[in-house]
Amino acid sequence: MSINHLLFGCILVASSCVASAQETRLRPRVTFSQVLRREDANKDGKVTKEEFKASPKLFERFDRDGDGVLTKTDFAEAVAPQNRRRIGQNVPEDMTVLRDVVFGKGGGRELTMHIVMPKEKATAPAPVYVWIHGGGWLGGKKDGGIGQTVPLVRRGFVGATIEYRLTGEAAFPAQIEDCKCAIRYLRAHAETYNIDADRIAVGGSSAGGHLAALLGTSGGVKELEGSGGWPDQSSTVQAVVDLYGPTDFKAFVTTEGFESHNRAGSPESKLLGGGEVITNVDGIKRVNPITYVDESDPPFLIIHGTKDRTVPVNQSEAIHKALQAAKVSSKLHVIEGAGHGGPQFSDPEIRAMQVDFLTKTFGIDE
Template sequence: METAPLPPARPAAGGVRMLAGVPCGSLPGARPLELDLWLPPASTTLHPLVIFFHGGGWRLGSRHTIGPAYAGASPNPFEMVAQAGIAVASVDYRLSGEAVFPAQLHDANAAVRWLRARATELGVDPDRIAAWGESAGGHLAELLGLAGAALDGEVGATGPATHVSAVVAWYGPSDLAAVATDAHADPLDETTREAMLLGAPAVSVPELAAQASPLNHVHGGAPPFLLLHGRADRFISHRQSERLHAALAARDVDVSLHLYDDADHMWLGSPPAAIDALRRTIDFLGQHLRAPLPAN
């Protein structure tokens, strides 16, 4: 499956080309891992790439969605990023009802390896790959930037490296043991999203919760980070991004944090936050991946 022919591309907004349902990893006894790929208008140069991980509390969601704030948008956010000269791969990963952590990170790493292995065929630069995610997907993007080879896993293609050159996380959880208390919930509740990811409440499995928390993997060699979060977030407190920002800054990592006063989770309640978050993301990716400007 990792070497299967690519599906035909179909035209999207602004000259963007879209490949849907590309197989990027096989799992015995489980559904195949797939991604959707948005490629910038045809060019003779290799484009940088950002890999997007959807939200849904590790329990719901799919590669087809980026949150309700952008429902019906035309061009959609992925097309906007591709129009700016940056290819986008939106990938699926196993949900917590299918497997517990670290399966989700192993799937994310499999997507990086597959994309890097077939980069030239896709017209993307294997040395300019970033990670971007929202909520649970932001957590995975953060781990891709921080966790290192120890949590790579063996899903899908083997060989290519899984490092990324930049990370964007929207309202992502970075300290799983504190998610419940930050949200004024019961840390022993077995039905929380993080408990279902870990197979038990985080406080009951402290070693696994620590392994699954980006905050515990911070190091001085981390790539640049952009953290965006709403102060009114009821599900993942903005304190999660503030802690990660402080830890990265303490290690002299290039990190930026922006908080939106009126924005709830998924930018609900603040359409301007949704617009600004996407703009900041495109600007950050362009800066750190050195993307060429789109032709006028």
């Protein structure tokens, strides 16, 4: 049986669950292990968008956290009827989500974000945590970022999770232009959302980690600002959480075991506009957050797994070293045995590390 047939069977099961309470207790007819056997070409225990043989839209439907990789957790949440959730239904009762707020334009179309706010308005302007989704710059959605902001909103932040143009729509620098536009929008509307324009933090995983890091180091770099809106505002940020984001594409694609990322058609190639990565010297330099590192950059928290088979750990090591050389506060935490995302990154200690970093950076008391 083909993977298309198997996945279609899952959808039929999920659809039938709406009709009957008894059927909502049924298990999916295909397990993640079955999908893994058929789709996991490099046998690393997960399925990337490039390995997935069914439609890209179905992949995005399963990819609940928008990191461009299917894991057992993603698959279970996507296909188990009892776990299917509409956007925002899992938002705590003490919070509200302003959905699809238009923050600017990219490529002539509107760009949107979700804003997560406490229902009880703070007495003073709050810091902001902006989440940027992953997905190899070619997939993923902003919706999964709502949950990423909840722990910070509980600690006095306003949360935002943003969209940006993917490589199927435009090559670099469209992605960072859109992210910078989102930051400028929040500054321009600080009073509207009761936020502190001088305390904006960004975070992201994988491709989102790359864009978060680039926001952190390229503040004031005019050629990356774009023309999406709010040109009178700054796109600088005051703290960065970078989860296993790529940085130096040259080192990336020449690392043993990662050479396939050099090929035309790889996510990195598509970001650069096509062709072999290694031959695009100017593009490699332009997308690299390390290129723009200087002493004015904000503090960074960088987390990466030693067993990451999608982005080598040397990417995080390289930017950490560059930040330290520039006398910028940077903490690199390497999780032994962790892959590209996965359960280790949901460990309470790792979650708490991110919250503590941001609250301490912005002087928020317990």
